Amino acid sequence: MNPDEKAWTGPSSAQSGIISLSRVSFSYNGKEQDVLRDLTLDIPAETITAILGPNGSGKTTLLRLMLGVVRPRQGRIQIAGRWQSSYSRREMSQLMALVPQNEHIPFDFSVLEYVLMGRAPYLSPLGMPGDGDRQIAIESLQAIGLDHLRERPLPNLSGGERQLVAVARALVQRPRILLLDEPTAHLDLGNKSRLLEILRSLAVQGISVILTTHDPSLAATIASFAVLMRHGQILDAGPVDRLFTAEKLSATYGVSVQVFQIDGRRIVLLPEG
């Protein structure tokens, strides 16, 4: 559990990151005001990256841009060495998976039925999941330790269990990139540590994990690379070691914060009033 184990050691050779943005700007519905302005960014592969910033800084929008739900107004995005627009929907869904924040599911799907939906990228448009897909879904549930909930209706699960099941559903897609939007926002300590453990093991297996969070301590605990955002702009991006200074975090959140180091771990605190 030592975060320094996977410290980011600079881009490997000359290869650019798993996701690269060059001069990307974005605005909703052609409005004048840009939500994101002139972002240039290289996210390294096979590590955990935290996109960090206060509420409304554009973290989720950045995630949506990476996913391709929305397209940049200006600039281009490269994913795994290819332009984003050159991927088909199917290719993209095999490459990248999403764990959304607070997913609203209006029907009583069972856990297994829900996880099975993650096999869609490997089925034909009119196909239905078969026994092989079912097996993969069950294995994915076993991997996160929730196999015993298989037949339970989704709405009966606790928030933490549901979040973990969403991760299982995303992993069934066999993605190289996993996006998570505020993954720990509603989790208690136990579920949080379980989720973080799973994310760490995914990074070890070679999956690039990208998550948004407004909690600097979480980013310090788990990420090797961080992106600091404020008002739709990137203040800085780089290895967590370099970014986690009182000065940079104060600039990100617009309040002065203090950073302490205890047992080699960084803790961010508001100063006493």
Place this chain on the structure above:
Amino acid sequence: MTVPQGYSAATRLALRRESVSGLLRRHLLLILGLACLVAVGVSLLVGRYPASLWTSPGVLREDELARQLVLNLRLPRVLTACLLGMTLAACGAVLQMIFRNPLVEPGFLGVSQGAAFGAGLSILYLGSAPLLIEGTATIFACLGLTVSYLVARRVRYGGWILRLVLSGIAVSALFSSGVGVLKYLADPLTQLPDLVLWMLGGLWGVTWADFLYILPLVIPGLVVVILMRWRLNLLSLDDETSFSLGAAPGRERTLVLVAAVAATASVVSVAGVVGWIGLIIPHVARRLTGADAQRAVPASLLLGGLFALMCDALSRILLAGEVPLGILTSFFGALLFIFMMLSRSIRVQR
């Protein structure tokens, strides 16, 4: 199934019931399909002629007139009833999924009220030949859908679903006020009864021509819905999630929406406004099969057929005249709904 000895009588009963329900669950679609076929057969023999309730098959062999009646009047009617129930219920299930709202029914996007207005227009000004009424009703039902869709596209706020629901409500209200005007203008002795009967929904006087008329829209619509049934699960998730799973939520939702509503428009144009099937049957089906649309949609289809056949048979035998089908489906549908609400099997999370 042998029940182990040594259990109390109650446990044994519970175990046996468990195994029966397991068997039902696994073969549910097969059982429902067979039940549908049986219901079609039984419906052919139920009515007021030649016997006042039940005609035995033997009578049909001897009585030429009865045979003619069953083949030329009752058979097309029974088949239409079955198809009507199937279409409304399956399309109801589909719409509830793509609108991510368990309280949606297939006629709500201006379709039912549009059809009613079209039928009224035809009865008042074009003539009341059945095919003429049906044609006008179909055109106006599709018009209702198109206008709802276009209005929704131009609304500048809210999500896509909210916009469609809002414009559907508004367009339905426009058409129903139009129907009000038509009722007011109609000749109370000749035209008004026709109009009111049509609005109550029913299948009297359905001929082979009517049955054939609905096939070109209903069959392709149902085929699309059946083929895409597993995919509907993806479309019931958040836009972003279903996008991340490789679906094109906007395009695919529009495809199944058009297929389902076109099928609904054509059955409504023949049968009039038959309520509640499309709303309640999908809930019953999901209760039996679980939420997975791969099983819930076919189960809705078959249950809907069964429900409509039963209501239509009742509508023929309850009174000397006919009870309009729409009244019976509303009555039993609403009863079912209340029953299910009280048993807390309908969960609406909003």
